[in-house]
Every structure is written in structure tokens, then in C-alpha cells.
Amino acid sequence: MSKIIIVGHKNPDTDSVVSSIAAQEYFEKVLGKESKAYCAGMLNNETKFILEKLEVEIPKLFEKIEDDECAAIVDHNQPSQIVDGLDYGKIEYIFDHHNLNIVTEKPIFVRVEPIGSTSSLIAKMFFEKGITPSEVTSKLLLSGILSDMLNFTSPTTTDEDRKLADKLNEIAKLDMQEFVTEMFKAKSSLEGISIEDVITLDYKTFEMGSKNVGIGTWETTLPESVNIKKDEIFAALEKKKALENLDYMFFMVVDILQGNCQLYIIGDAEKELAEKVFGKEAENKLMTLPGVVSRKKQIVPQLTEELSK
Amino acid sequence: MSKIIIVGHKNPDTDSVVSSIAAQEYFEKVLGKESKAYCAGMLNNETKFILEKLEVEIPKLFEKIEDDECAAIVDHNQPSQIVDGLDYGKIEYIFDHHNLNIVTEKPIFVRVEPIGSTSSLIAKMFFEKGITPSEVTSKLLLSGILSDMLNFTSPTTTDEDRKLADKLNEIAKLDMQEFVTEMFKAKSSLEGISIEDVITLDYKTFEMGSKNVGIGTWETTLPESVNIKKDEIFAALEKKKALENLDYMFFMVVDILQGNCQLYIIGDAEKELAEKVFGKEAENKLMTLPGVVSRKKQIVPQLTEELSK
Structure with a gap:
């Protein structure tokens, strides 16, 4: 056996x-x-x-x-x-x-x-x-x-x-x-974590319709500790998107105490898609999604539905 | 609920x-x-x-x-x-x-x-x-x-x-x-069964690599009762293959008492594939496969492997 x-x-x-x-x-x-x-x-x-x-x-x-x-x-x-x-x-x-x-x-x-x-x-x-x-x-x-x-x-x-x-x-x-x-x-601690790790430690790619979409998540009790590194994160996301030849790349900073999410919007394609799907406007490349904590239930099916049309 | x-x-x-x-x-x-x-x-x-x-x-x-x-x-x-x-x-x-x-x-x-x-x-x-x-x-x-x-x-x-x-x-x-x-x-009885029913009553299509393959099966204790209708069966298989736009079409007459199968070979594409995969020669458009009774275990994986190369 x-x-x-x-x-x-x-x-x-x-x-x-x-x-x-x-x-x-x-x-x-x-x-x-x-x-x-x-x-x-x-x-x-x-x-x-x-x-x-x-x-x-x-x-x-x-x-x-x-x-x-x-x-x-x-x-x-x-x-x-x-x-x-x-x-x-x-x-x-x-x-x-x-x-x-x-x-x-x-x-x-x-x-x-x-x-x-x-x-x-x-x-x-x-x-x-x-x-x-x-x-x-x-x-x-x-x-x-x-x-x-x-x-x-x-x-x-x-x-x-x-x-x-x-x-x-x-x-x-x-x-x-x-x-x-x-x-x-412990989850919120950035100790020993590089920017590349922040975006990829809970990262998945999805096939949605004919598109390939990367979505990283960072769950934290201290969203500010991540948001202050915004510029570095955007640069790392853009690099990863190009490297993996993706159609879209998103990053969610989930506040697990408040039960909210900030979606990082790296470019025009992501902005257009996210605004269509979530009905919100992005400000300074961030979109606040109240009540959204689950990539699986609250992000992936919604994006998949739109991209499968 | x-x-x-x-x-x-x-x-x-x-x-x-x-x-x-x-x-x-x-x-x-x-x-x-x-x-x-x-x-x-x-x-x-x-x-x-x-x-x-x-x-x-x-x-x-x-x-x-x-x-x-x-x-x-x-x-x-x-x-x-x-x-x-x-x-x-x-x-x-x-x-x-x-x-x-x-x-x-x-x-x-x-x-x-x-x-x-x-x-x-x-x-x-x-x-x-x-x-x-x-x-x-x-x-x-x-x-x-x-x-x-x-x-x-x-x-x-x-x-x-x-x-x-x-x-x-x-x-x-x-x-x-x-x-x-x-x-x-009862399974072997052809009563009330048209030729179209013979080929489709236990029929499935499979995606194998980039090819679409139809395979019908007829399990019987009396293979001769099916084989005497060979010419009509070939005609029906050809029609179905064209209608469904398939790459390959096979039909198995399984003798459930002897534990053998006769594979119906409708054309050159099927002949070439079957001879390659099963290492036998077709005679009069039939290929005898001793010991073969299961489409799922003895036919589909073997064809899939070859067509996925």
C-alpha cells in the first residue's frame, strides 16, 4: 500500500x-x-x-x-x-x-x-x-x-x-x-515579513471566464500598519502582475476587528472592473468595501460572474 | 428549504x-x-x-x-x-x-x-x-x-x-x-429497440485531449443478435458521428458471458487510433478484444492517454 x-x-x-x-x-x-x-x-x-x-x-x-x-x-x-x-x-x-x-x-x-x-x-x-x-x-x-x-x-x-x-x-x-x-x-504582525511576502502570503490566482486574476489578502487587526506601506505594495503588485502575465491583480487589506476591507486598485483595468462589480468609486487607488472580509464569498464569485459574461 | x-x-x-x-x-x-x-x-x-x-x-x-x-x-x-x-x-x-x-x-x-x-x-x-x-x-x-x-x-x-x-x-x-x-x-433482448437505440442506450461522449470521442456500448449474452445487424449499425454510427461533429466514434459489443468485446471500427481514423492503442488489427471493421468488458477502465483511459499526448 x-x-x-x-x-x-x-x-x-x-x-x-x-x-x-x-x-x-x-x-x-x-x-x-x-x-x-x-x-x-x-x-x-x-x-x-x-x-x-x-x-x-x-x-x-x-x-x-x-x-x-x-x-x-x-x-x-x-x-x-x-x-x-x-x-x-x-x-x-x-x-x-x-x-x-x-x-x-x-x-x-x-x-x-x-x-x-x-x-x-x-x-x-x-x-x-x-x-x-x-x-x-x-x-x-x-x-x-x-x-x-x-x-x-x-x-x-x-x-x-x-x-x-x-x-x-x-x-x-x-x-x-x-x-x-x-x-x-500574530497574524497582524509584520515582523520578518517583506513587502513581497505581504502580498503573496495569502495569494491565489483564479481563472474567471477567459481571464486570469490574482488576488492577495492581508488580514489584520491593524490595517494602518499595512496601509503606510501602500506605495511599496503597489509597486510589488504591478511587478507580480506583469511577471505572471495576469489580466487583473487585486489586493485586499481586511480589518478583522471592524469587518471591512480596503481593496487596492493598481490600474485602469482593475478600477473599471471593481467599480462595475462593487458599485463604489476608488479614491487614491483604494476602494473601501464595508462588511467585506471573505475573498471566497464576497469577491471571487462577483468578479467571476462579471468576467464570465 | x-x-x-x-x-x-x-x-x-x-x-x-x-x-x-x-x-x-x-x-x-x-x-x-x-x-x-x-x-x-x-x-x-x-x-x-x-x-x-x-x-x-x-x-x-x-x-x-x-x-x-x-x-x-x-x-x-x-x-x-x-x-x-x-x-x-x-x-x-x-x-x-x-x-x-x-x-x-x-x-x-x-x-x-x-x-x-x-x-x-x-x-x-x-x-x-x-x-x-x-x-x-x-x-x-x-x-x-x-x-x-x-x-x-x-x-x-x-x-x-x-x-x-x-x-x-x-x-x-x-x-x-x-x-x-x-x-x-432482459439486457440482451432487442425487443422494441431500434438500431438508433442500440447504439445510444449506453452511449457517452468524452473530451480526450482536444478531441471529442463518442463511445457506445451494448452488453449482451448473445453478441450474434447484435452482430447480424452490423451494416445498419455502421450506418447509424457514421450518421451520429457526423451529426455530433465528433473526431472519433466507437461502439463496443460486450459479451458478458465470455468476457470479451468486439469493437466496431467505422473508419480510417478509428482504425489507426485503435490499432495503436490496443495493438490489434481490425478485420472486417471489427477488432476483437479478449478480456475487455469495461469502457471506463479498459477503453477510455487508454484512448485518453494516447489523445492527450
Whole structure:
């Protein structure tokens, strides 16, 4: 039986990393299969804080897959988000909560649900089988839920996510408010982060109609700490857009306390599209979007609809 | 809460029809959701025999989906196989055992596994939840398993399928050998079947690389009853190929007792491709493929690999 390597998406966020580590316990405890979690890139300060706090080793960086290994991908399924060096033919499992956008050559195991995080889905899969995740795995999954749904303030949150979080916390016994405050403080820290990292640490490209769109996100409790670097950020975004030959490039600075977003508008194409889609005017190359915190629910579908016309 | 309509693929086979009907019980009994099974076209003689024998009403033909309804698609996910009139945006559930090939605009519920039939998957989903399917649903699911895996002679069969069939038969209490003999007799009957029906009753189109390929299948215990109509079949295949503007068109006459297949080779393009892929020569426009019974495992991946080069 081949060993399963588990890996999340490029530019890993907390949900993709902790759900990979938790999936390792799922494969071993529930399915009796040997597996190993990897990460697909540099971790952000929030994820680093969580792993350090919970005394969990940082997964090794994925480099290549061996002949006798197969892969499970978590928290993504879109080809542009799959880590470089992972041959699609080796993917045998997908656990995700995003829209489908992959062609496989053979039938594989797929479990996708419209739920707030992949961490919630993995927790659900444990509980469905009547198997309790370990204390540390419960803490990891709970962190993934709190992170991906911004402490349940994101519109991606479902009742099921809240119930799963409560059930996990019967095992994890975290002081959730205290933990989330520390997590968000770490998330907002720019320590050791270059401008290139700010724009790419939570960055994805999307195929929308016939266009390719890059969207970076920075979630913070201190939007000013990012906005003061505006000019450098614009320069870095323009460079990345040209390098990747994109049709559009956006960057969201999400204020996770106020529940708002400032969309960075780098050029005329972006200005025209954003004004059409969001019905707001950009001022000084920034567009304020009250109530917008989720790229997945509040930005991507709206842009996709317009660009698919 | 919107009502769920359940529908299988175009040119319905037994597995797609019985798993739709069984999924209706799953939605209602397990998930407490209102649902209704439909079929996506004319039923073959095997499926008709099973529904008649088990005194199950034939599902209504799918025509259109209402505003307050959403859809579950079973036994397929490739766009070319989705019934006409079903808006993709309405699909909220996929239960399948084929390779993935669909783009959705939002996250939906997806459960796909590399298992022998969608009937096996639905049975597994019942048992996982600790809920027993009714006697008639167990009989339907068992029929779907026996049909799709040709009484377990198909290479698509897994150990899990055999175990699920045994578990279903604890409830269904069918004499499987007797039942399967009757099913296959009905499947082989050409009664009321025109040549157009012979080539399209189990017919699918596939995107392979940049090519579009149509492949019809006729499973029979009496291949001669089909082969004597060879000339008419070739004419019908040529017509269909032109009408659908396909690059390649194949037709398989599968002898389910001997476990062989005769591949109908309609022209030079098909001849060249088939000889390259299967390493056999066509004689009188027929290519004999010993041991080949499964389009999904023994024909489609091999052609796809060659056409994707």
C-alpha cells in the first residue's frame, strides 16, 4: 500500500496547514493508512504562532513525490493552487470546501462540502466515524476554524461550523477568545515579513471566464500598519502582475476587528472592473468595501460572474 | 428549504436509475430533505425489467428544474453527460464513481469514490450513518451493483463492492444468480429497440485531449443478435458521428458471458487510433478484444492517454 503525502495549497494559510496535519491523524487512526503532512510554502505568522503554541512541529516543505507515494490535497482543488512538483495523476484524495475545478484521469476519493473551513470538514469526518481526534488535533482543527472564519465573523460561517467547534472544544478545552486574540495579533504582525511576502502570503490566482486574476489578502487587526506601506505594495503588485502575465491583480487589506476591507486598485483595468462589480468609486487607488472580509464569498464569485459574461 | 431533484446521466443505465431512486430514500431518511428521482432518458430493457420485477414505478422523465428546486446528480459529473435543461448553478450534490471533470461556481456537496458503482457508494453512505435501507431500496442497489459490475466479472469490481452487496442482500434476500440471469436476459433482448437505440442506450461522449470521442456500448449474452445487424449499425454510427461533429466514434459489443468485446471500427481514423492503442488489427471493421468488458477502465483511459499526448 502506498504512503499518502498530504499537502495544502500554495501560499499556505492556517486552515490548509492544520487540516493537513489533522488529516494525517485521520488517515492513520480512522483509515489505517500511513501518511505524512507537508506544507506547500512559507508559513504566515499566525500559523507559526499556532504551531509553536501547541508545540507541533512545522511540516516539512513539499519538494517531490516518490514513486511509491500517492497524494491527498486539502483545502484546494484548482490546478493553479496545487503545489509545484505534484503530478496530478498521483492525487488520490481531495478534502476541500471550495468550488470544483479539476479534471482527474481516474476516479479518486473526493469529499467536498459547502462548509466554513477544511478543518471543519476533517472534524466532521472524525466524528462521523465515531472516532475522537486527539487533544492536540482538536486544538489544531479549532485554530483552523477560528482562523478561516475570522472568529465566526465571516459570511462563510455555517451553523455546522459552530457546532463542530463546540464539539472540538470539549476535547481541546481552549479559552477561545484569549486564543483568537493572540492568533490575530500574530497574524497582524509584520515582523520578518517583506513587502513581497505581504502580498503573496495569502495569494491565489483564479481563472474567471477567459481571464486570469490574482488576488492577495492581508488580514489584520491593524490595517494602518499595512496601509503606510501602500506605495511599496503597489509597486510589488504591478511587478507580480506583469511577471505572471495576469489580466487583473487585486489586493485586499481586511480589518478583522471592524469587518471591512480596503481593496487596492493598481490600474485602469482593475478600477473599471471593481467599480462595475462593487458599485463604489476608488479614491487614491483604494476602494473601501464595508462588511467585506471573505475573498471566497464576497469577491471571487462577483468578479467571476462579471468576467464570465 | 428547496426540494432536491435527483437525476443520473443521459442515456441512463441501470446504476444511474436505481441509485437515483435509492438516493431519494437517502435524502429523506438520512438527511431529512424532500427529494424526487427523475430519469434522463429512455430506460433500457434491463432497467425496465428490474423496476417491473421489484414493482417500483419508473421515475418521470426530467424536463426542467423549478426555481425552488436544487439538483443532485448521480453516476456522472462530466458536463457532456448532464441532462439537457439542468442549469449547472442548480447542482448542489454530486454522488459518483467516475473521474472528476466539472467546474462549479460555488462549493457544493461532493462525494466521489473509486468504487464499482454509484449504487455501492449510496449503500456505503446508508451503512456509514448506521441506517438500513428499506428492502426494496436494498434490492435496487444490489441490482445496480450486479449490473454495473456485470455480476462482479468487471475489472471495476473492488472487495468493498462485494462486501456491500453481501450486506445489502442480508436485507434484500435475492437469489442473486437467478436474478442476474434474468437481468442479463432482459439486457440482451432487442425487443422494441431500434438500431438508433442500440447504439445510444449506453452511449457517452468524452473530451480526450482536444478531441471529442463518442463511445457506445451494448452488453449482451448473445453478441450474434447484435452482430447480424452490423451494416445498419455502421450506418447509424457514421450518421451520429457526423451529426455530433465528433473526431472519433466507437461502439463496443460486450459479451458478458465470455468476457470479451468486439469493437466496431467505422473508419480510417478509428482504425489507426485503435490499432495503436490496443495493438490489434481490425478485420472486417471489427477488432476483437479478449478480456475487455469495461469502457471506463479498459477503453477510455487508454484512448485518453494516447489523445492527450
